[in-house]
Amino acid sequence: NAGVTQTPKFRILKIGQSMTLQCTQDMNHNYMYWYRQDPGMGLKLIYYSVGAGITDKGEVPNGYNVSRSTTEDFPLRLELAAPSQTSVYFCASSSAGFGDGYTFGSGTRLTVV
Amino acid sequence: QQQVKQSPQSLIVQKGGISIINCAYENTAFDYFPWYQQFPGKGPALLIAIRPDVSEKKEGRFTISFNKSAKQFSLHIMDSQPGDSATYFCAARTGTASKLTFGTGTRLQVTL
Numbered sequence: 001n002a003g004v005t006q007t008p009k010f011r012i013l014k015i016g017q018s019m020t021l022q023c024t025q026d027m028n029h030n031y032m033y034w035y036r037q038d039p040g041m042g043l044k045l046i047y048y049s050v051g052a053g054i055t056d057k058g059e060v061p062n063g064y065n066v067s068r069s070t071t072e073d074f075p076l077r078l079e080l081a082a083p084s085q086t087s088v089y090f091c092a093s094s095s096a097g098f099g100d101g102y103t104f105g106s107g108t109r110l111t112v113v
Numbered sequence: 114q115q116q117v118k119q120s121p122q123s124l125i126v127q128k129g130g131i132s133i134i135n136c137a138y139e140n141t142a143f144d145y146f147p148w149y150q151q152f153p154g155k156g157p158a159l160l161i162a163i164r165p166d167v168s169e170k171k172e173g174r175f176t177i178s179f180n181k182s183a184k185q186f187s188l189h190i191m192d193s194q195p196g197d198s199a200t201y202f203c204a205a206r207t208g209t210a211s212k213l214t215f216g217t218g219t220r221l222q223v224t225l
Contacts (some may be wrong), residue, residue: 004156017218031211040122042202042215043157050210058212090156101147104156105201 005088006091006105012043013081013112021076021108023091031094032074033102034066036087043090049074049094081112116140117205119216126223132190132218136203138186143205147213148177160201161188164212181200193223 007022025032030051037045045058049068063085065077074093078085088109092102118137126132136146145161163170163177163186170177176189190197203216 033212035215040216040217042119043213045212045214048210048212056210093157096211101149101159101162102157104158105155106154 004026004093004103004105006089006108007071008108009106010109011111013110014083015079015083015112017081018077019080019081019110021078021089021091021110023074023076023105024072025074025091025093025103027093027095027103028071029093029103030071032068033092033094034064034074034076035090036060037090037107038053038087040101046076046089078110083112086110086112117203117214117216118142118169119203119219121219122185124222125218125223126190126193126221127223128193128195128223130193130223132188132193132197132201132221132223133160134188134201136187137183138218140205140207140214141143141184143214145206146155146179146186147204147206148175149202149204151202151218158200167180179219190221193221193224196221197221198223 004025034046035047044060047066049055071072091105150156150160151157161175179186190196198222201219204213
């Protein structure tokens with residue numbers, strides 16, 4: 001089992017560029033999430049999805065977009081990258097069962113210059 | 114705004130000692146309280162979790178203590194080992210989408 005796979009692991013973007021962070025899970029989990037992690041700030045929820053075709057905003061959605069066309073994939077799109085989007089991005093998934101924890105990917109470290 | 118407050122920000126403990134990390138929350142709708150362990154360059158991994166109807170849960174050297182009336186919970190690591198050196202996050206869950214709100218993290222260093 002691969003779990004949650006994120007690509008790329010590292011990326012440097014110039015201000016104003018766009019990119020898509022990929023996330024795939026092979027556990028048939030209904031719930032998927034995108035978090036960003038900044039030093040001393042913990043993890044902040046960007047977007048989440050409870051199933052294919054259903055997405056919703058989290059705490060810090062500005063500057064990002066998501067889609068969920070399949071159960072397995074949950075890509076995060078950055079439009080017009082800004083230095084404030086420099087962060088480590090984590091994708092996670094969870095089954096719908098009570099008490100089940102998240103399975104996180106290994107993260108994407110993004111730098112916007 | 115839903116918040117989970119975590120302390121301390123960093124902690125140094127000698128090998129064999131007890132590490133204690135504390136968290137406090139405000140939203141009484143939270144229904145599940147997990148702790149995550151994160152090593153450098155890796156994603157967080159679920160360590161141990163508790164429901165609010167239980168006051169304590171123990172798994173090996175790791176124990177969660179939960180005080181519902183005070184809206185506080187803590188992680189105790191007994192006989193701390195150098196391999197426990199990592200960043201620990203408390204979290205609290207709410208909503209039908211199982212959204213987690215995370216604390217700001219505690220960087221634990223266990224020295225020899």
